[in-house]
Amino acid sequence: MISPWTTQILPPAVVLVSTLAAIVIFVAGEARQRLRIWVNLTAALLKLLLVVWIGLEVLAGTTFMFRFELLPGLELILHADALSILFASLSAVLWLVTTVYAIAYLEHSPNRARFFGFFSLCVSATMGIAMAGNLLTLFLFYELLTLTTWPLVVHNGTPEALAAGRSYLRYTLTGGVVLLTALVWLYGLAGNAVFTPGGFLAPLAAAHGDALTLIFVMLVAGFGVKAGLIPLHGWLPKAMVAPAPVSALLHAVAVVKAGAFGIIRTVEDVYGLELVAELGMRLPLITVASWTIVIGSLLALREHHLKRRLAYSTVSQVSYIVLGIAVGGLLATSGGMVHLVHQGLMKITLFFCAGIFGLLLGVKRIDQLDGLGRRMPWVSGAFTVAALGMIGLPPLVGFISKWYLASGALAAGMPLVLAVLITSALLNAAYFLPLVRRLWLNPPGTLVEAPIEIGRLPRLALMSSAVATAALVVVLGVLAAHPLSPLNWVVKIAQGYAP
């Protein structure tokens, strides 16, 4: 058992590890390359160990709670329940892998101190979101995430990067403003809103029915901007102009999942699914999620730029999570939540491979992928595994989440949702299989070697990180039944919400 003092200190410690790393990196300045690499790696490892330690303790039943009174009647709360551990562990693992990838990827590029500083800051913001114990803390770290990811999006300093940065700010800051209004209103009605499984707004529903509905719409819209729900996804494809590690970790894991995580917290821990249904918001949420899935896939189909196609696929995949939560019931909820992890693994592998193709072979568009299977077997192999996972082929992780989602939809008696899942599976196949075919079956096109030559070790680091995440995609799929696997962890969470 651990002392009560440590249960207080661990959650903020997890958040602050990467902030300290960021400060050291900023102060160290551009020149000290070795120090920066060591600080990055040790911080990532330390964070992973802390998250695992907290995870085991949570499994054993200890509760973690850190409270800091920001304003009279307003508290910053960091706690570690099963759901926050799920998101925190995903971020910690992928941050470690992406750090290795980024160190190799940015071997010769300028401003690396600034990059890695903000990179660590944004991971601590993601940790803050995962560990948030009430809506205000979630909002605080949500806004910090905007502040720390903007420099990464505009990192290259090119006019398109700055335009992408501007559009990113327009969307996310407006989302933040909508969230702030909803938050003030909610605090006016319900006071200090601590997350409680099943929601705490039920008693207020009678008196402030329509107010709660409007607040719910604003909250979902605010989080929906980062989660990339269709009308609010405009910034995501443009932000692909950022360097590969940014689009890998941020737009596949941190930023996009933060939005989805916010929606999960709102539906599960603030309102509770029954109240959402009672307010008549369940069906609209399902429709929004469904049309985002379908339209996202269609847009991805139309896209010829490799990274933009992956971006649109992210837009549609994240809505699986929202769909699972909205459909409700044990199966669908766990299917949605586990997709949080699975989609992260698959998408980060795809972005890693796209980054390597772009860096080493200057491949930007789909038609340049011809015959890369022979030139880079390992990277193309990882790309194929991840692509097949996205389509939902057994025994990969993608299949598991889609299987749970489909059975959940059936259990909840929603054949339409099932239809959406099937069409999206077909659409995924439609925009991923041609890539795989080009990689392996097409004769290699005329490809000039990219100008940057990469040393042996960085090339190995790039390859190994892509392959590692691809391996995870396979391993977690095969060992889904293992008690410590994300699936069982999620089922335990889902049992808490929908017995």
Add this chain to the structure above:
Amino acid sequence: MTPAAQLLIGLVFVPLSTALVAVLLPPRRRRWAVVLGGLAWPCLLVPLSMAVAREQSVVMVFGGWAPPLGIGWRLDALGLVVLWVHALAGIAALPSAWRRFDPDLPESGPFWSLWMILATGVNLALLAADLFNLYVALELTTLAAVALIATDDGIAALAAAMRYLLLAVLGSLMYVLGVGLVYAQTGSLAMHQPGIEALNNVALVLMLTGLMVKAAIFPLHVWLPHAYSNAPGPVAAIMAAVVGKAALVAFWRIWFETAEAPPAQLADFLGLIGAAALVYGAIAAYLQPRLKMVIAYSSISHFGFLLLLLPLASQQAFQGAGFHLLAHGLAKAAMFLAAANIVVVLGSDSIRHLPGLDKRMPLEAFTLALAGVTLIGLPPSGGFTGKWMLLSAAWETGGWFWLVLIVLSGLMSAAYVFRILALTCFHPARRAVHHLHPRPPKITSLAALTLALLAVVIGLYPHPVLDLLGAGMPGMVR
């Protein structure tokens, strides 16, 4: 005479006697005396803060003649907050002033005496509980400020100083006319008028208009941008941090305290003026070609934001507005000090020279970023606390229009702050700036940085200030 009252006397007479000593000393040896005086009077704030925390306000009357006969002083939480901003910004501006006005410059002799006279004027304006004494204090502050602006010998600075002087005299003229009418109605010049059911509206409007000119609130703000952007660095910092705010505090006091029951339509009208200032200032700040002009117009926008306290006159709104006063003052002083260093090194503060600044002057870029965070009111910073309190006050009093406005104000500030940050940090330095002048000493950038850090840190631990402000609105404290 209570010890706290003696401290009040010290608060005005320490800077005043330093100023007199400075005028007495030969011009070359004034700098040290003023620095000592400038570091001395803030020490009085510590015991005074404890006194105000205990008894809500420290009251003192000159010569024992109770008002309406004599002049009274009163230090309440609001005045104390701005005094703290004045102390911190003043100390932070000293290194920059020390470098800019070394003794062999011809105008450094008068500068150092005027610096202390400005401090006297501001402290007095925050303490005066008598309408005419307030006028005389604001007149002293304005004259000293105009002279300080004129220490920069450029045509733009001299013209800006002249325009500020003329408009300030017009403002004082209206204010004194209002005071005359108050005296005709109530027979007393005290700020707290017992026993009248309502101040006659014409006098109130005249006084408020006069103060709006001095606080440069939207329709009457014409003099501010050129005055702040052409003044020397430390002068602009202290003016942005405190001089405008002293007039605004007087504005609030007259509204809440002297006018017993100000008409509600006037409150909403002034709220609308605040809203217009907010929008106009933000848009103008976004379009300015020069860094200092951007910061100056942002001040106009945030003064409009502070005017929203009138329609939302609740205890929580007062705490929020008072806290925003503190955070905004610190952030603005930090930005002007950073901008001063940038102008010294790059030769001009035009936006075109900013790209690549984060590598040439990292501390200044970081100060601008931190102060920008406070201006936008992003969560951890002091600006957020103020905005949150005002928002919940707006929600409680059902002021939906104000609520949406406050929320949008953050967005509008984000527009011009991120424009500056994108320019300084992420635009590629297209061509090297022709030649860089020698860098000012490190301490000036560190001073600006500490102010910006303070503006963010008080957001994390706002309790002492909020409890202080919670003691009561100027009007409610009888």
Add this chain to the structure above:
Amino acid sequence: MSAPLAVDVLLGLILVGLAAQVAIGEHLFRAIVFYVAFGLSMSVIWARLGAPDLALADAAIGAGLTGALMMVAFRRLVEIDPKQAQAQATRSSALAVLIGVLAAGMVATIGLTALTLEQQPGRAGLQVMETLGDTGLGNPITGVLLVFRGFDTLIEMTVLLTAFVGSRVMTTRSRFYVATIAGFQLPLVRTLVAVILPLAALIAMHLLWIGSDQPGGAFQAGSVLAGAGVLLLLTGTLLPASKSRALVRLALVAGVASLCVLVLAPMLRGQVAMAYLGRGSLLFAEALMMVSIATSLTLLFAGRPSLKVGRP
């Protein structure tokens, strides 16, 4: 109309006529001269209204010194660039007339409505009259200025000092043309100075001395001395000097310092700040204030930090 009313209306018309000349007259120098005349007729009106202190002050400071300062400033402009000095770039006057009339109408309505309200005399004024007795002073205005609202006077003296220090910011930079001022070398002038100087000193001392009981006081005495100083500068008996001297700086600071002593001394004896210390203390403070006012106004006229004795 009864006789006194006719006098008032006549005085009013003269005043407005002069004001019109100042505001709309086309020659700048003539406008300044009319402003001096306006100041003098203003002091006649103060006398008519029964405010002798104001009449004295307005004549000496409002008309005399302000007029002198403006004329010397005008002379400096002419020296720099005669054509531009007089340039009359004027904006469209139709709009200005409209706004002027609107402003006048507004002030008129405010004033008249304030007059028609049933007014009892100001409580502060009544209390001044009652408590004037125990300060032993005769002149209520000196009572208000130095005892009841003494702090206002202290800050007002600081404003005068700030104006001087502020003008030093400008004058430290520009070279100075002595010829601007010391122009009158005629023998008749020297005898005039020999007569006027002692007379001015005598009047100043008298005004200072009787200030406690009858109209007079530090401001009026100081401005009379300043007038004498201006006369000395004009006749070249005193010349502006660029090197600032300790004695002159002490004279400048003396007024404010004496009032500071008046505030702080009672605190040392355990009384309230600025408690009344008797007529002697007032006289001490007023004497030093007179010196300060005379020195700062003369130096403002000279545009230099100190004076030196001119060649005979």
Add this chain to the structure above:
Amino acid sequence: MTSAVFVLVAAAIFGLGVHGLLVSAHIMRKLLALNLMLSALFLLLIVVPATIDGRPDPVPQALVLTGIVIAVSTTAFALALMVRLFRKQGHASIHPDIDPRLLGRKAPSKANKTAQGDDR
């Protein structure tokens, strides 16, 4: 009745002052106009409040006296500022439409260099 006359006189002078302030671009004319308005204000301050046994109330008289001294100090400083501005920019006006340099933009084509060059 006399106070009504003087209120109207003060209003007329105030109106003339405002007119003078708006019409002329020369700073000296503006200062003259401002001084007119101040005199009108002082007249109002004495005439409007009620008199005490025939004599005007001593408190407003003290205020007007303070006002006169402050007016002369401000005017003296403004004149010194005007002379300096005139020497630097060659003409005594602060209207931006007359001289763009006031807004920190480039000097007008025929910048009268004479005015700036001569002093230290």
